[in-house]
Amino acid sequence: MQSFLLLLPDFALIALGVLLRRFFGLGDGFWPGVERLVYFVFFPALLFNALARASIDLVAMAPLLAVGLLCMAAGLLLALAGRPLLGLDAMGFASRAQCAYRFNTYIGIAVAGKFAGAPGLAMMGALCGAMVPFANMAAVGMLARHGQGRLLRELLRNPLIIATVAGLAFNLSGARLPEPVLPFMQRLADAAVTLGLLAVGAALRGGGQAGRRIGAVYLCLVKLLALPALAWWLATAFGLGGVAFATAVIFAALPTASSAYILAMRMGGDGPGVAWLISATTVAAALTLTGWLAVLTRWGPG
DSSP states (O other): OHHHHHHHHHHHHHHHHHHHHHHSSOOTTTHHHHHHHIIIIIHHHHHHHHHHHOOOOTTTTHHHHHHHHHHHHHHHHHHHHTHHHHOOOHHHHHHHHGGGTOOOHHHHHHHHHHHHHHHHHHHHHHHHHHHHHHHHHHHHHHHHHHSSSOHHHHHHHOHHHHHHHHHHHHHHHTOOOOTTHHHHHHHHHHHHHHHHHHHHHHHOOTTOOSSOHHHHHHHHHIIIIIHHHHHHHHHHHTTOOHHHHHHHHHHHTOOOOTHHHHHHHHTTSOHHHHHHHHHHHHHHHHHHHHHHHHHHHHHSOO
8 A cells, every 4th residue: 555655646647647638728739848848957957966966886786786787678678579569660669668677766766765764765766876877878779770860869969868977977076066056956856757747647648559559568567577576586696685685676666767758759759658658557556566565575585
């Protein structure tokens, strides 16, 4: 029940986006501007702020980072293996494939904090922060390769990648954001979460998504069941225990990030299909995350 309540605000924002579009006069002409604002301003600010302020000890966290990276790579490979199930063109597949390995940082930090307290929150924040560049580069790379732009150009000018690289560089430099800048950046980050989820809801079109539904179900199963099971095995193999073990499993079990929709829309991909997958994984995660937390409580290493 606790995990469900943690997920409820995110899904409520998605539902509100649906209502705003359908019943409050905020039609299709309104949302592209919101998407651009989130993509070019709010999400980059959120990523930079999170990475610049995170406590990242890459040496001590190397095993956990390896588990996270291997899980994301497995998600991408499983998405590629299941491509025939989706029945989509190259750009449609590139848009939806990211839903098999991208993760919702906000839900992850909230769940880890509730489950393991301050150590879990800090460890999840560092893990998500370290994995963001890899997730963004993989997603942008696939979309750029199948889109109209050149891959290198898209990677170099993508605001999400620029923000993650800049945030990591700032963090590793040892510098600190000036005090007046901190609340400003935090307000931009808060806007990214809210407006991003509203935009996801506004993009929903019910059953009108292209491709085969079995393919969408397959991606959901990969993200919510296969990857956490793999993370459990990898965490055991790497000798993780306690908070680190739980963090690895929770990270792999997270629903898809709303930034996947923003990225797909801004790069000419299948936004509505991605929005459906984000909503589906978020709703289903209320059950699957609850299950994984119960399993961790009973059988996870102390």
